[in-house]
Amino acid sequence: MxxxxxxxxxxxxxxxxxxxxxxxxxxxxxxxxxxxxxxxxxxxxCAINSCPLVCSIxxxxxxxxxxxxxxxxxxxxxxxxxxxxxxxxxxxxxxxxxxxxxxxxxxxxxxxxxxxxxxxxxxxxxxxxxxxxxxxxxxxxxxxxxxxxxxxxxxxxxxxxxxxxxxxxxxxxxxxxxxxxxxxxDDSVPESSPDVDWDNSVGIDLGLKEFLVTSNNERVEVPQYFRKAQKKLAKLQRFVSCKQKGSNRRKKAVNRVAKLHLKIARQRKDFHFKVWSWLLEKYDVIIHEKLNIKGLAKTRLAKSVLDAGWGQFLAIGANKAERAGKLTLPENPNGTSIDCSGCGERVPKPLADRVHCCPNCGLFLCRDLNAAINIKKRAVGHQARQLTGNVLAVVESHRRSPRCTA
Incomplete structure (x- = not known):
């Protein structure tokens, strides 16, 4: 290790x-x-028999x-x-x-x-x-x-x-x-998969409105460290633009900007470590989405995606889980927000709709919670109607809400 x-x-x-x-x-x-x-x-x-007619040898x-x-x-x-x-x-x-x-x-x-x-x-x-x-x-x-x-x-x-x-x-x-x-x-630490308790597992859905939602309806707010520091960062960058290139004052102003970026990165990293410490203290298996982060970073959500730092968060989780003798698993997120966690019916919805409302079984709950439950069910091999333990309790508590119509 x-x-x-x-x-x-x-x-x-x-x-x-x-x-x-x-x-x-x-x-x-x-x-x-x-x-x-x-x-x-x-x-x-290029090969000598396929060189252009005009070229240097x-x-x-x-x-x-x-x-x-x-x-x-x-x-x-x-x-x-x-x-x-x-x-x-x-x-x-x-x-x-x-x-x-x-x-x-x-x-x-x-x-x-x-x-x-x-x-x-x-x-x-x-x-x-x-x-x-x-x-x-x-x-x-x-x-x-x-x-x-x-x-x-x-x-x-x-x-x-x-x-x-x-x-x-x-x-x-x-x-x-x-x-x-x-x-x-340390060569004494085995590299094989740990022996974990699958009954003590949880699925997590990463997002931008909330940093993550677990399948037990536990939520972590997104901190947005970069967005909170944007005004101060813009002020320091204006100081840089006013200085003469190559001067010592410009070097000092550039260093102040670099220090602020370093502080933001450290705040984000500290937040990621604390969230994983909380998750690994409660659960043995954490199932997360296998996200295309590079693809999302090229969309209109790029600033928010990079500010959340999902890639660093998942990398830290894999390392901390290995050290703790626990397990993190990536799961395909395709359709987790659309499939109903209660009956398996597909309920298409736009991204702006943050509530899952199933016309088939009447399940009414948060879109991210529905995705987290589906992520866990896929990993542990449950069928559409086979819910166990705390997942069933969460679904039943939301089933008592008024039925909705599609």
């Missing part, structure tokens, strides 16, 4: 200068190696690849001695980043989905470097010994879990300072 624990660093002024210098040099070399791959690709990507040379670019680091240190001060494994990790970015563009990921053309990193866009072989021995009291940097003070806001082995350390520069992310692994 792999975990990531992040802590804030308090480097000295000299150490901050070293860290910024390393990031800038790694950024330059990243851009050079990415450009080298692009140059070869543009010159050699490239000099024959080997295709830039991962191991070849790693071997080139030896010559780099001879031609540019100032690269010798950077830890060798950081340079190797930089080559790996070039490989991953270019491979996702040319070949795609494991599912065959290709990413866009990799962009060159501008000033301040290369924000982290990695020690791939970190050790627990680096930690000494309230400090951590980073190779070629020295002892750096750390704010240990929570202790490291016992029994885990430190695998790597990532040093990241954010708007409010420097952070170290320790990747931990």
């Amino acid at each position: 792999r975990l990531a624990y992040q802590y804030k660093l308090l480097p000295t002024t000299e150490q901050q200068t070293t860290l910024n210098r390393w990031l800038d040099r790694l950024r330059h070399q990243y851009n050079w190696m990415l450009a080298d791959r692009f140059d070869w690709w543009e010159m050699n990507r 490239a000099e024959p040379r080997e295709q830039p690849e991962y191991y070849g670019q790693k071997r080139a680091l030896v010559g780099l240190k001879q031609d540019r001695p100032w690269y010798k001060e950077i830890h060798s494994q950081m340079l190797q990790d930089m080559v790996k980043r070039v490989k991953l970015a270019f491979d996702r563009y040319i070949k795609g990921d494991c599912n065959g989905k290709k990413s866009g053309r990799p962009r060159f990193k501008g000033a301040g866009r290369y924000r982290s470097f990695t020690y791939p072989q970190a050790l627990i021995d680096w930690i000494d009291g309230n400090k951590i010994e980073l190779p070629k940097i020295g002892r750096v003070q750390v704010i240990w806001h929570r202790p490291l879990p016992t029994g885990f082995e430190v695998k790597s350390a990532i040093i990241t520069h954010k708007a409010d300072g420097w952070y170290v992310t320790l990747s931990l692994q």
Whole structure:
């Protein structure tokens, strides 16, 4: 099992200068190696018998690849001695980043989905470097010994879990300072599916009017952190537009905008963790919708969808459930809002209609609650009329409401 624990660093002024210098040099070399791959690709990507009539003939040379670019680091240190001060494994990790970015563009990921053309990193866009072989021995009291940097003070806001082995350390520069992310692994934790109690399961329906509704009619309001901070963000962005480009005042104004975005992201992440802690404390199995978040982010609801952070929420839930020995399951959401959770009859309704009203069985309840019940029923394998336990109680309580007509 792999975990990531992040802590804030308090480097000295000299150490901050070293860290910024390393990031800038790694950024330059990243851009050079990415450009080298692009140059070869543009010159050699078509077969010689299918080249256009008018084209430039490239000099024959080997295709830039991962191991070849790693071997080139030896010559780099001879031609540019100032690269010798950077830890060798950081340079190797930089080559790996070039490989991953270019491979996702040319070949795609494991599912065959290709990413866009990799962009060159501008000033301040290369924000982290990695020690791939970190050790627990680096930690000494309230400090951590980073190779070629020295002892750096750390704010240990929570202790490291016992029994885990430190695998790597990532040093990241954010708007409010420097952070170290320790990747931990414990081989004693099994990777197989946990043995859970399916009777203690719940379905959740994610939404924008309410963040989620459970099949037991429990509701969590959507916080909308970004929308609440829009006025302050607009004011800070006006300050940026009034400053001269390249000036120190503009850099400070940009940093204030970055800090506000960082605060919004942290508020959203903290909210997601608290919601999952509440869910996993009550239930063993949580069934959620398998949403097409990228598709929804291209619609008119894009700002609200991204502000809710559904993708991050589901990723956090899978990780926390694994650590707690519980289970999260994705379920196809197609038709969950249309199908009646009482009789299975399809009741088409527009998105603006927030109430489910079945003319067949008279069930009258919230549209999101109806979807949450259907999500749970699909996962646990219940038929249309087979409702158990608390789901039946919720449906019956709403069945007492006045019947409606379609």
